[in-house]
Amino acid sequence: MNFELSEEHRLAVESWGKFVKKEIFPLAKEYQGEAFPPDVAHELMALMAPYGVGNGWIPVEGGGMGYDYFTSGLFFEELAKFSPDAAGLAWVAEGAALKIYNNASDKIKQKYLPDLVSGKLIGCSAISEPGAGSSVREIRTKAIKDGNSYRVSGTKMWTSNASVADVFLILAKTDERQFSLFLLDRKEHKIDVREIKKLGLNGWSMGEVHLDDVRVSADNLVGPLGSGLRETMKGFDRSRCFVSTLALGIAQSALDDALKYAADREQFGKPIAGHQLIQSLLADMATDLAASKLLVYRALTGLGISPDCSLHASIAKSFSTEAALRISSHAIQIHGAFGLTTEFPVERHFRNSRMLTIPDGTTQINKLIIGKALTGIDAFV
Numbered sequence: 001m002n003f004e005l006s007e008e009h010r011l012a013v014e015s016w017g018k019f020v021k022k023e024i025f026p027l028a029k030e031y032q033g034e035a036f037p038p039d040v041a042h043e044l045m046a047l048m049a050p051y052g053v054g055n056g057w058i059p060v061e062g063g064g065m066g067y068d069y070f071t072s073g074l075f076f077e078e079l080a081k082f083s084p085d086a087a088g089l090a091w092v093a094e095g096a097a098l099k100i101y102n103n104a105s106d107k108i109k110q111k112y113l114p115d116l117v118s119g120k121l122i123g124c125s126a127i128s129e130p131g132a133g134s135s136v137r138e139i140r141t142k143a144i145k146d147g148n149s150y151r152v153s154g155t156k157m158w159t160s161n162a163s164v165a166d167v168f169l170i171l172a173k174t175d176e177r178q179f180s181l182f183l184l185d186r187k188e189h190k191i192d193v194r195e196i197k198k199l200g201l202n203g204w205s206m207g208e209v210h211l212d213d214v215r216v217s218a219d220n221l222v223g224p225l226g227s228g229l230r231e232t233m234k235g236f237d238r239s240r241c242f243v244s245t246l247a248l249g250i251a252q253s254a255l256d257d258a259l260k261y262a263a264d265r266e267q268f269g270k271p272i273a274g275h276q277l278i279q280s281l282l283a284d285m286a287t288d289l290a291a292s293k294l295l296v297y298r299a300l301t302g303l304g305i306s307p308d309c310s311l312h313a314s315i316a317k318s319f320s321t322e323a324a325l326r327i328s329s330h331a332i333q334i335h336g337a338f339g340l341t342t343e344f345p346v347e348r349h350f351r352n353s354r355m356l357t358i359p360d361g362t363t364q365i366n367k368l369i370i371g372k373a374l375t376g377i378d379a380f381v
């Protein structure tokens with residue numbers, strides 16, 4: 001077991017970090033309070049693509065960078081230190097592209113994949129609905145067969161990238177017990193999107209997607225009829241790991257900001273970093289972050305390979321996202337009243353980390369997955 005990054009990984013992350021600081025952060029930081037407009041989102045995706053961020057999971061033969069998940073995770077973690085919004089934008093787009101690469105027909109792949117991997121097109125995955133979050137089976141969006149096409153109707157909620165996406169992967173019921181995945185194209189299909197205002201990660205679009213009797217060709221099925229739920233559930237291990245990389249990046253920034261402030265701020269005649277109770281907070285933050293990293297790196301390394309990869313993804317996700325919240329809350333405490341103001345970045349880290357315990361399996365759902373793996377007993381219902 002080696003706990004150090006290889007020289008190759010270290011250099012790659014260092015060079016990516018320099019690029020992010022110089023090219024991504026200046027653009028992304030203008031949108032910390034509102035969603036990236038479509039042109040900015042596309043510009044960011046095109047900038048990140050040559051580094052494999054947005055296409056790293058797609059094998060080289062599919063036009064992507066063909067990274068292993070650990071390497072890709074390091075890139076997302078580094079990006080999230082500066083812009084968790086850009087990291088969210090890219091990993092959701094990358095997830096949609098990967099589903100298309102793995103499951104769509106050759107015709108659909110030829111039409112969309114080259115532009116998805118280059119960042120010219122942005123994808124999203126619309127699963128959740130107003131009445132169905134943790135329990136995906138309870139979705140109501142329907143796709144009714146009509147000749148050689150389907151008529152799709154329903155409302156999707158919390159769809160990341162909704163306002164900027166060109167390609168929507170919609171999970172719909174094709175029968176009472178059958179779920180299928182359809183590709184809808186913003187240019188070809190009538191897709192109504194309402195951007196949702198939220199607590200944090202405000203540069204990263206999240207929207208409600210409304211489909212009213214939209215006619216979609218049967219060619220746009222992604223994967224065989226009836227494979228939608230299985231493919232969606234398979235994708236959750238991956239998305240849990242990558243939400244966790246956002247948590248690592250945000251938590252690292254919160255710790256760095258707290259350390260700097262504690263060294264600069266003086267009370268009772270010395271820097272507050274010299275007070276034991278401030279050091280206790282810093283020690284807790286560093287310990288939480290170190291534990292998160294080990295869990296997330298283990299989950300990334302085994303993703304899709306280890307027989308325990310679902311368990312490890314749930315452990316990593318539930319721990320690292322809750323830890324990021326504790327770490328950013330401590331960072332505010334160390335800043336005193338200044339930490340509560342928008343003049344310092346720690347309130348933003350807190351709001352951003354607060355967003356992460358909900359998506360891709362809430363902390364409670366991930367604990368149920370862990371509990372089931374430990375006991376063999378399903379306690380979901």
Ligand SMILES: Cc1cc2nc3c(=O)[nH]c(=O)nc-3n(C[C@H](O)[C@H](O)[C@H](O)COP(=O)(O)OP(=O)(O)OC[C@H]3O[C@@H](n4cnc5c(N)ncnc54)[C@H](O)[C@@H]3O)c2cc1C
Pocket residue numbers: 092124125126127128129132133134135157158159160161201206355356358359360361362363364365368379380381
């Ligand atoms: C930042 C962000 C990005 C997202 N991106 C997307 C996206 O791109 N596409 C998409 O489809 N969705 C997306 N979502 C939605 C996300 O997947 C859902 O919010 C999540 O699955 C939880 O569903 P819900 O919000 O409806 O909560 P609910 O499922 O209604 O849960 C409410 C509460 O009940 C708890 N709960 C539910 N069931 C149980 C149980 N059996 N036992 C104990 N407690 C339980 C939950 O833990 C939670 O605390 C995103 C959400 C966020 C916050």
